[in-house]
Amino acid sequence: MEDNGTNSFKMVPGRSAPPGAGAPAVDPADEKSAGTPLPPGMSNIELPEITDAGGVDVAELVRETRVFDVLDELDTELVGLAPVKTRIREIASLLIVDMMRRRAGLDSERPTLHMSFTGSPGTGKTTVALRMATVLHRLGYLAKGHLVAVTRDDLVGQYIGHTAPKTREVLKRAMGGVLFIDEAYYLYRQENERDYGQESIEILLQVMENQRQDIVVVLAGYKDRMETFFQSNPGMGSRIAHHIDFPDYTLDELMAIAKLMLQQQRYDLSPEAEQAFHELIEIRMTRPRFANARSVRNALERARLRQAGRLVSGGQGFLTKDDLMRIEAADIRKSSLFKADAEAAGTPASENAHTG
Amino acid sequence: MHITQGTFSYLPPLTDDQIRAQIQYSLDNGWAVSVEFTDDPHPRNFLWEMWGLPMFDMKDPAAILLEVNRCREAYPGRYVRVNAYDSRLHRQTTALSFIVQRPAEEPGFRLDRQESHDRSIRYTLHPYATERPEGERYPRG
Numbered sequence: 385m386e387d388n389g390t391n392s393f394k395m396v397p398g399r400s401a402p403p404g405a406g407a408p409a410v411d412p413a414d415e416k417s418a419g420t421p422l423p424p425g426m427s428n429i430e431l432p433e434i435t436d437a438g439g440v441d442v443a444e445l446v447r448e449t450r451v452f453d454v455l456d457e458l459d460t461e462l463v464g465l466a467p468v469k470t471r472i473r474e475i476a477s478l479l480i481v482d483m484m485r486r487r488a489g490l491d492s493e494r495p496t497l498h499m500s501f502t503g504s505p506g507t508g509k510t511t512v513a514l515r516m517a518t519v520l521h522r523l524g525y526l527a528k529g530h531l532v533a534v535t536r537d538d539l540v541g542q543y544i545g546h547t548a549p550k551t552r553e554v555l556k557r558a559m560g561g562v563l564f565i566d567e568a569y570y571l572y573r574q575e576n577e578r579d580y581g582q583e584s585i586e587i588l589l590q591v592m593e594n595q596r597q598d599i600v601v602v603l604a605g606y607k608d609r610m611e612t613f614f615q616s617n618p619g620m621g622s623r624i625a626h627h628i629d630f631p632d633y634t635l636d637e638l639m640a641i642a643k644l645m646l647q648q649q650r651y652d653l654s655p656e657a658e659q660a661f662h663e664l665i666e667i668r669m670t671r672p673r674f675a676n677a678r679s680v681r682n683a684l685e686r687a688r689l690r691q692a693g694r695l696v697s698g699g700q701g702f703l704t705k706d707d708l709m710r711i712e713a714a715d716i717r718k719s720s721l722f723k724a725d726a727e728a729a730g731t732p733a734s735e736n737a738h739t740g
Numbered sequence: 741m742h743i744t745q746g747t748f749s750y751l752p753p754l755t756d757d758q759i760r761a762q763i764q765y766s767l768d769n770g771w772a773v774s775v776e777f778t779d780d781p782h783p784r785n786f787l788w789e790m791w792g793l794p795m796f797d798m799k800d801p802a803a804i805l806l807e808v809n810r811c812r813e814a815y816p817g818r819y820v821r822v823n824a825y826d827s828r829l830h831r832q833t834t835a836l837s838f839i840v841q842r843p844a845e846e847p848g849f850r851l852d853r854q855e856s857h858d859r860s861i862r863y864t865l866h867p868y869a870t871e872r873p874e875g876e877r878y879p880r881g
Contacts, residue, residue, distance in 0.1 A: 528799045549792070556807075560800025591806075598802035 445484065449522045451476050458515045462508050463644065464637040471628050472516065479523050496625040497525060497600045498592055500568075500614075502607035503630025506676030509604045510564065512630075517562040520600060527598070528560035536570040539584045547580040551587045559598045568603035569613035585617060592623050633676050638665050642680050646711075651688065656713035661687075667721050683719070690715040741848030743781050746821060746837040756805070759822070759840055763801035766824035771835055772796050773804050774825065775811050779818045779877045781846065781867050794825060808840055817843045817880035843869075843878040 446452055455473055462469075482495055497520065501509040514531050521529025538554055541547035555563065565571070571588075573579040592601050603610065603620075607629060614621035633641065639662060646653060653661060661683070668679055691711050695703060748754060754762070766773050774794035778785060791811040795804060804822070811820050820841035823834050847868035854862040869877040 527802075530799055552806075556795065556803030557797055557799070559798070559803040559806075595802060595806070598800060 442480070442484070445480060449480070451480065451519055451522050454515055454518050454522065458512070461644075462511060463640040464633055465508060465512075465630065468508075468512060468628055468630055471626070472512065472519070475516075475626060476519050476523070479520075479525065483523065494525075494597060496596065496623065498624045499600070499602045499626040499628060500610060500624050501602060501604040501628050501630060502610045503604075504606065504632050504674075504676055506678035506680075507630035507632065508677065509630055510566075512628075513562055513564045513602045513604070516602070517600075520562070526561055526600060530558075530561035531564055532558035532561060533564040533566060535566050536581065539565070539571065539588075540580045542580075544580075547583045548587060551584045555587070555591050555599065559595070562600045562602055564602045564604060567605045569605050569609045572613055572616055574616060585620065589619050589623065635662070635666060635669065638669075638676070638680050641677050642684060645681060645684055649684075649688075650709060651684075651711055652706075652709045653711050654713060657687075657711050657716055660713045660716040664716055664719055664721060667725050671721075686719065687711050687715045690718055741846050743783075743819075743842065743846055745783065745839055748838045753842070754838065754840065759808070759838075760801045760805060762836065762838065763804045763822065763824075766836055767798060767801060767804075769824075769826070769835070770828075771824035771826050773798065774823050775804070775807050775820065776823060777811055777815050777818050777820045779815075779843075779869065779874060781819065781869055782865065788819075788821065791820075794823075812841050817878035819843070845879070 455469070455476060458472065459469060478495070499516070501513065503509060510531075510533060513533075517526065517529045517531045520526040532554065534554055539547070539551045541550045571581040571585055573581055588601065591599060603613075603624065605613075614624075639658075642661060642665070643653075664683060665680065668674055668683065688711070694712070694715060695707065700707070744750070763773060772794040775791040776788035777791055778788040791814075792807060795807065798804060808820065808822065818841070819839060821837060821839045824836040826833060826835035850866045850868065852864045852866050854864065856862050
């Protein structure tokens with residue numbers, strides 16, 4: 385259990401109250417409940433009433449839930465993705481307002497929180513889902529706030545009667561947190577009517593509807609295929625409130641990501657290496673199966689490999705700390721991508737396309 | 741006759757919120773929780789039918805309650821209980837066990853006396869419910 389911040393909000397009387405509007409409406413029971421652990425569901429959170437006389441301090445609510453800390457982390461951790469970050473902030477704000485409305489006795493309906501994340505591979509969908517789980521946990525919409533990432537294989541069985549228990553098992557494990565279904569469209573196979581995926585979808589729908597307070601389902605995948613999936617499963621589409629599209633990274637953003645990764649791993653690019661890496665990413669972007677940040681990470685991994693090879697077999701007797709950290713242009717220029725590019729300008733060497 | 745058994749036998753039946761809290765306690769302790777059911781109320785009948793396998797790696801009591809409710813739906817007229825198993829070395833036993841559903845009407849028991857040697861008498865409990873075959877012992881099965 386992470387913290388008990390969620391149910392320790394105190395009303396701030398008089399902040400927005402008109403002068404002389406009456407006694408501050410602080411509920412003494414609320415003060416006492418501040419030390420109790422986070423209750424399992426939203427419905428159990430004690431929300432003192434907001435009367436006309438007492439107001440609520442938004443800033444304090446935000447501070448106490450530490451929701452925007454998570455979002456700020458997201459801002460520094462993830463390069464680019466401006467539209468996604470805005471949407472996530474909007475959703476978080478909506479939930480905060482919703483919470484205050486509930487306290488004012490205005491709205492008791494729990495909002496639908498199931499989401500769909502669309503975008504190319506490596507655009508940060510899983511990372512954002514992970515942060516979203518933390519945000520929802522801090523706001524009290526999820527009891528635990530963990531993330532269970534699955535694909536079709538984890539949900540769909542291999543023979544009759546195998547699918548339902550398998551799907552239910554996964555759903556049970558994800559309860560209190562977020563169930564992240566990667567490439568969700570594989571659940572539905574149009575060409576095969578007797579595919580067990582359909583059964584899995586039905587159970588998912590049932591739980592998404594009946595146990596909205598216990599689980600948040602995030603479906604992820606390529607945009608166009610997700611749209612087809614929602615068209616053929618209207619029940620699924622209508623139960624998802626937030627569709628968030630993750631744009632591809634630009635070249636500059638990918639470079640910024642590379643620098644961030646290197647910084648985290650305590651590596652350093654020499655200026656020439658930086659230029660080389662820039663060119664490498666430029667070539668890689670035109671190749672098939674380009675997976676944005678993931679491709680950048682793989683390219684860096686290979687550069688590290690070559691650097692290690694160079695250091696060990698290079699005959700340099702004495703290595704300084706700088707040597708261990710520095711990745712030189714040569715480590716990057718050796719990439720098969722450059723060779724393939726030089727050899728066959730125009731005809732892509734597909735067998736080399738996946739190597740960085 | 742209200743039959744009691746297990747950890748909270750001295751309390752009135754638990755509400756769903758109380759059951760949820762008990763399951764939460766079990767999960768916090770790292771115990772594997774399972775659901776079982778039976779229609780034989782004899783106190784010595786401790787091996788009940790299993791409703792699926794014990795549940796491992798669960799984080800939220802909602803998952804267990806889902807199974808409890810599915811079991812209640814399938815067997816509305818039987819006893820259902822929740823067990824929590826502590827698998828730690830040197831304990832390895834059921835740590836918590838309580839009834840979460842009982843039949844609407846429980847006919848109770850009769851005391852049978854058997855004349856034995858030397859005028860001694862043996863006593864045994866006879867549950868009225870077991871006079872009918874399994875599955876038909878309580879209305880609504």
